[in-house]
Amino acid sequence: MSNPRVTTGTASAFGGLSDTLFAYGIPAACCADGPSGLRMEGKATQLPIGTALAASWNPKLVRELYTMEGQELYRNDVDTLLGPGVNIHRHPLNGRNFEYYSEDPYLSGTIAVASTGGIKDGGAWGTIKHFALNGQESHRFKIDAVCSERAIRQIYLKTFEMAVKAGTVKTLMTAYNPINGHWAASNYDLCTTILRNEWGYDGIVMTDWWAKMNDVVEGGEESNKDTRDMVRSQNDLYMVVNNNGAEVNSNNDNTEESVKEGKLTVGELQRAAINICNFILSAPVIERELVDTDVAKHYDSVPNDQAKYEVFNIEKDNKVMFNSGAEATLEVEDEGEYTIIVNIAFDKSNLSQSTVNVNANGTTMVVIQTNGTDGNWITQKLCKVKLDKGVYNLKLEEVLAGIKVKYIQFKKIPKKNK
Known part of the structure; x- marks a missing residue:
């Protein structure tokens, strides 16, 4: 869905x-x-x-x-x-x-x-x-x-x-x-x-x-x-x-x-x-034209001194934890392409649906959507993004309330040999 x-x-x-x-x-x-x-x-x-x-x-x-x-x-x-x-x-x-x-x-x-x-x-x-x-x-x-x-x-x-x-x-x-x-x-x-x-x-x-x-x-x-x-x-x-x-x-x-x-x-x-x-x-x-909409999308960073929330380093921490609410900061030292993986739960039955946007520096980076998980934590693989060196202030924006986000993982995609 x-x-x-x-x-x-x-x-x-x-x-x-x-x-x-x-x-x-x-x-x-x-x-x-x-x-x-x-x-x-x-x-x-x-x-x-x-x-x-x-x-x-x-x-x-x-x-x-x-x-x-x-x-x-x-x-x-x-x-x-x-x-x-x-x-x-x-x-x-x-x-x-x-x-x-x-x-x-x-x-x-x-x-x-x-x-x-x-x-x-x-x-x-x-x-x-x-x-x-x-x-x-x-x-x-x-x-x-x-x-x-x-x-x-x-x-x-x-x-x-x-x-x-x-x-x-x-x-x-x-x-x-x-x-x-x-x-x-x-x-x-x-x-x-x-x-x-x-x-x-x-x-x-x-x-x-x-x-x-x-x-x-x-x-x-x-x-x-x-x-x-x-x-x-x-x-x-x-x-x-x-x-x-x-x-x-x-x-x-x-x-x-x-x-x-x-x-x-x-x-x-x-x-x-x-x-x-x-x-x-x-x-x-x-x-329709065969276009890969899951290709890595580019998002601009902000300078390192503009971190607003709890900071997580993409190389060292691997995961951005949302322990204290709906905001966190991602620090990237090495630009590249990353696959987004999320760990979420929704305390409703599978007949219910919920959606949350993940905004990076004010722009929607990815949409998380799920049916009810009966409160169980599940992992979803989402889209791919291109990240420059710098800082990304992440905020969760509820569209249909209910999803709890434990972490967002940014898994680096190895560069292909030419």
Whole structure:
């Protein structure tokens, strides 16, 4: 989330996020909330909610509205909107009913095609969600949707089917809930048998944020670390990990371990990678200039006698500690390029989000963003900066309150031999 390779303040990035993948020429694609209009940090466009759109009974008008939405996405370098939501109104107290269309599958499907078709006409893509049977907001991580195959196909999947077969979607998000004991994010019958084999879907499938999965064959206990069975079911993308977290497996998932144990094949991983790359080839990102936004950015120092706060030497101390609050001074004796690593905690659940700017001599050097860590301290690798010899007065500026910063580490990047 808020990845520096894509538009600031958006919900996620995927594709060429690591330096290795980016070096192959794979760009980072961008997605942003939400079903009722584009939302970024500090900026949002409010569209009528899904229920109001369906109540219009006017798919032509809805398509025109969402064509403008697609144009707005395109202008902001967003490749896919995280919406619309297309589940069925099953109960009046469902907290997500506002973004879903109707209790009628055909009406919902007609408006879903109009919405996603409009986004496509405008130059971007929409992500239909939550696949499938997300019938309530409370306990949505655990509630098992026990349902017959006939009802699933004729009622709860019909809207998704209509949008897929109309060719207006290339991105789809699975739900948090299990269906007859198998969590949606690792449900092979949903993601492969029906979606791809029967309906002919050729786009990508992503999880909802911090979803859980269970064994694709046996079912059983669920875990957010079980990316093995997510990949086996042909759910291509796990949303989300810390920025640069995939490089260091920050979520401690079981993908690499499962390949070594023979429980996941390289071919299954390649299949997911192919799906992701094919989407990128069909998205606006492929038209944009391939620019490494994570290249080292230059920041000017001030003279050594202008240190304002507790002083830390970049060569001797290695880390700038924020023991006494939100201010500290960094002293640099040897100019060079440095990778920024932070140690942070946020005493909320992972459904909460917080942001803090790190300002150097009055200019924003880096943005720290995280979901709740339940108070646990975590380490994030952030961007690269160029620092001259001199002094940098660092101040933490809260954007969304809550993050505690223990230290910022500046790790020097060795110079490459010519």
